[in-house]
Structures are given as C-alpha cells and as structure tokens.
Amino acid sequence: MASKPNGVPALRMEDVARLAGVSVMTVSRALRTPPAVAASTLAKVRAALEETGYLPNLVASGLASSRTQVVAAVIPLISQPFAPTLQSMSDVLRRASYQLVLGVSHYDPLQEEALVRAFLSRRVDGIALFAGGHTPQTIAMLEQAGVPLVEMWADSATEFIVDAVSVPQRQGAQDVVRHLLARGRRRIGFIGGSTRHNIRAQARLGGYLDGLAEAGLPHDPAACEEATHFLMEGGAAALARLLERRPQLDAICVASDILAAGVVFEAHRRGLSVPRDLAVAGFDDAEIARSMYPALTTIDMRAEDMGKRAAEMLLERTGQSSRVDLVAMPSRMHDLGHTLIVREST
Amino acid sequence: MASKPNGVPALRMEDVARLAGVSVMTVSRALRTPPAVAASTLAKVRAALEETGYLPNLVASGLASSRTQVVAAVIPLISQPFAPTLQSMSDVLRRASYQLVLGVSHYDPLQEEALVRAFLSRRVDGIALFAGGHTPQTIAMLEQAGVPLVEMWADSATEFIVDAVSVPQRQGAQDVVRHLLARGRRRIGFIGGSTRHNIRAQARLGGYLDGLAEAGLPHDPAACEEATHFLMEGGAAALARLLERRPQLDAICVASDILAAGVVFEAHRRGLSVPRDLAVAGFDDAEIARSMYPALTTIDMRAEDMGKRAAEMLLERTGQSSRVDLVAMPSRMHDLGHTLIVREST
DNA sequence: GCCTTTCTTGTTAACGCTAACCTTGCGCAG
C-alpha cells in the first residue's frame, strides 16, 4: 500500500517539503496558488519539485478538497458527429484545468444510468449528457448528487434537466425537405435512426413530416425506413429496403451523414446516379459530408460550438463558490441555430 | 466541503451503517467482498443501501486502498481504426471492474507526455499507449511510477517499454504491394501519414519499399506522398499532388483506410475509375473500407483483438499482489498477425 | 516608536474510505 508495484514508495509532498526545507502546506500552496508564496520560497520549492520529479496525488487532493477537477460526458456513440463537440469541450475544460472523461452509452438508457452512477461515485465535478432517453433512476441520482449538469444536442423543444445546449433539430429536417422540394423533387423518402430512446431521431422525423405537410404532400409511411444502427452499412441496407417498396423515390432525407454516406454508396452500387436519379441529403455536417464524392448536402449542427457552450455552462455552475443552490438556479436553454449547407448530392 | 453544491452533505458509509445497525467496515465488506458477510447482515446492509441510494465515494476508496480501478489509454486520434480497439479494451476492463479513460495526443509527443503526467497524478492502475514517439520524460515518468504499461499498434520490430501488442505493420504493407503486383500493376504509388513521430507510418512506408525491391522495381521518391493529416481530405489532396507529378500511376498503396477513401473520392472526382484506371488499397480494415463503393482492399489489423489483449496484459500486471517487481518482469510482445482482405478497389 | 494591517508560513484536523489487527461467540474434538 502506498507503494508502487515494485515496492518503492511513491513520492509524497512531505518528501518535497523536506528537501525544500519548508512545510507540506507550503508545497501545496506553491502548486495550487503560487502568488500566495514568497518568490524566494517558491524558487526553493520548484527546485525540489524538479529534482524529485514529484507528481501530485490528485486522488488525495480530490478527497481533501472535494473537487476532482474532472468532468464527464456520456455520448451515445463514438462516431463522427460527436468528435468535434468533444474536442472543443475538452479544450475549454483543459484551459480551466479540468479533465474530460468519456462514457459511451450505445443509445441504451440503462448503460447511461450505469455510467452516470460510476461517474458520480468518482465524484466528478460536472456531467454532460446527450439530451433525452434518461431513466428515472438516472435523473434521481443526478438530482440527489446535485452535480452541475448540461444536456447537449437537444432539440429546442426538448425537456431538459438543468441546462441544455440545443440546435433546432426538427426545423433543420424541415429545411432539408424544403430544399429538396425547391430542387423539384416530389417523391421524398426518409431514413432515420431508431426513434426508440433517441429524441434526436424523433425530432428529425418530425421535421421531415412537417416539411411534407407544409407542401401539402401526403405522408407515406412506406417511404420511411429506420436504420438498424448508425453505420454506413445501416444506411445502405435501409435504402435497399426502401427501394424495394418504393422504387420511384427521387430524393432521400437522411437523419445522419454517416447513414447518408451509406445511402449514396448503395445508390452507386445499384447504378443510380446521385443526384441525377436520387438526391441525398444528410445531417450534422460530419467530416465525410464534405470529403466524399459527391459531397453531401447537409445541416451544420454547430457541433463545435455545442461542446464549447456546454463546457462553459458547466464551468459557470462549478466555478462559483461550491455552496450555490443548484435547485434554485433557473434552467437555461442555449440555442445555437443551424445552417443548411448545399453541396453536390442534391 | 463534503457537501453537495446545494449544501446538503453527501451520504457516507456511516449513514448507511447506522441505518443498518452495523459498523462502517461491515458496509464496506458488503460492497466489496459480500461472501465475507453473513447472509442476514448482508440483507440488512443491502436494504439500507437501497433505501438511502448511497453511492460509494471511489475517491476516498482509491486513497485508502491505493488502487483507483481506472486504466488510461492515450490514442493519437479519435478516429475509426481505433474505435474497435477501445471498445474491446473497455469491455474487458469493465468485466474486471476497471474503468477506461481516454486521452488524445494528436500525434504530438508533448501532448502525450502531458496526458501521461495527468493520468499518473490521478494514480491510474494501468496505461496503454500507442507505440513509438514517446519523449524521454514520458518514459522516465512511467518508469518512476512503475505503473503497468502496454503499447499497442506496434510493429513487430518496434522497441517497446514493457509489454506490447503488435501486428506486423511493415509486412502488411509489403503484402499489399505483392497483391497489386499480382494484379498486374507496375506503376505503384504510396500515400502515407507523416512519418514524423509516427512509427506506424514509418513501418508501412518501409513495407512498401520492401515490396518494390522484392520485385526488382526501382524506388521513385516522386511516387510517394505524405498526407498532411489523417482525414479523407488529406488523402484526396495527396492524390492530387501525386498525380500532378506522376499521372501514369496505375495503383496506390495507402497507409490508412481513411486516407484511401479520400483517394478514391478524388479519383472519381477526376473521372478516373477505381479499380480500372487506378487500383487503391488501404490499411486497417476500418468501417468505411467495407461500406464504401467500391469497397476497399485493405489489411485487417485485428483492431479488436489488439484492445482485448492489451487490456488482458494490463490486468495480468495489476491483478497480482500489488508488490510485484515490474522491472524484473520480462517484457512481452504479443503478435496478432494480419490478413489481406481483397475487395473491389483492386 | 507603537500599534495595526498585510503577507507569509506553520499547525491541526479533517476528507471517506480500507488494511490490518483484534474480539466475540459458537461448534466440536478429545
């Protein structure tokens, strides 16, 4: 115990303090609040730190200060549209000397619950969740823990727990449909993810229906397909099923760029030209959307801003004196807007 | 302190113990080693845990036991070829009740060093790195900490620190060249990532050269390009530069599927047919390789097995009594092999 | 030159848990 696996005890502050000829507390201050230490003392301590190669024990620090300097994010999937969000979150947090840790829920509310439980047990200083699909237990735990919380990737109309960063998912899908109509397409199909436990998928389907209704077009349930998973293959398979039922479709509104890429590949495989025979539009402006050929028309969901704002909102809640009454604080929804990006695929 | 932000003190084991009418230690045992507690006592404790909704404080636990039950992985990039590795690592670790945390180094040895320092400060129980490109400080810290360590994605011939999981990167690239030669291609170009700080890129370039040499073909430096970054766009731009110098190339060996996808897109954009005009082979068997059209010929690098074995090797080192002499333990290299997967793109 | 403030450092007591040891009580062999 208190020793490294090979038996040599790990360095403690006490060792540094002895070498520098000061007390342990002074070393602690030199590390955390250097201005509170006299310049000459600081120099001695820094020399001792250098000489020993001391690494502070943040476990002990976390216990003593009851702040771990860790923020957790639970994402549904480790995949493209979320990477920029996480990157910008991580950057903002690191600047405030917090570390971001990740959990992947696979769109499963029970896995999310398990992850939240694990993170709360580790006493993280904040949690970012993707909006929607939380179990009652998850919400109860979060409330009991009173930890700063933010939901990301919400629809503007979503219920949220405390804070949320959103883009209007539903309106984005409607914009895509409007665009396809403006391009003269009338037989527009839809491919989305499973709407089960996924409010983003639900909102996007809703926006598609809104778009059709606005144009006075009937809703044909057989022109809608759910992909079984959020991979390109899922999109390809969904298109195959869709074309079997409705071979005359001239456009597809797809609820994710990854799926949309699969749709385009499947169309090519069948000898259909995109966009001539089939227009395809995606969602999220993931990397592949601008890189592939033909480049995908899509909706920019401000993935980076989402992570940045989410991190900032968390820091606002943690930054204050640690005795703020979270419950009394008003919930806030920060809406980031969205943009249709027209490219070659439509 | 010791209170949630809204002022209500967090539950402690003591609260549970009082409710169950037992000592704190008994609650601890009920949670960690249930067989050591009598059935009737266990029931009382579990009822109290249920009633209070107690979440153990793993920070305190970590300090007291000097085991955090956390393993860290530093990856160069949050991108496709690594996702399955991380997923399988995470699965293996979770089963042993360890949690995986992630750091992204962006192929920068200094960022890797900062991440390793942060993880060691948090006293993780093990670290997985991607092979190669470590600063001397990184290695010194790891040695001083004596923490279980494994390198992944090594080449068979790589130097490694303690344990490593590898696939023969160099031989894989050579196999690709052999395959292209067997298909009758003779003007074979190469597109890789930056070889700076990336031993995988170096090994793959080496394998390409081996393949040419074996066939008695000359090495034409102008037929090799480095992508500026590991995104599809990077591959596309690299092909554009390459074709400007060597328009007659009939095959490209690409050091990553992501880059290869960009190469294929760029070829299409220029009206070249793949594989008729240009054969393209990738590396890693990432998701896009099998999903795109044309599907990519590539090398399966056993990404999943890599994560699984890496996690197992770490657990073997941590699992033992915590006083094993790491330095005395022999280094181990576990080679997983590789397979050429021939698809439509060649 | 005395008293008050400010700056700098030290001392003490947690933080919430677990390792290691200790006590109790019961069953059972001799």
Place this chain on the structure above:
DNA sequence: CTGCGCAAGGTTAGCGTTAACAAGAAAGGC
C-alpha cells in the same frame, strides 16, 4: 467440560492531501 479453530464483525490507524485557523514577521500610518 475444556480448549482450539474459525467465522463474523468491530476497532484502530492510516492513505496524502487541503481547509481553517494560528502565529510570527514585515510593512505602513500617525
């Protein structure tokens, strides 16, 4: 009926840091 062993639970003493307070030295006002 004595004593031994073992199961079950309790007690004690940290783990390595930081919060809170205390104390001494330096600086400044009058």
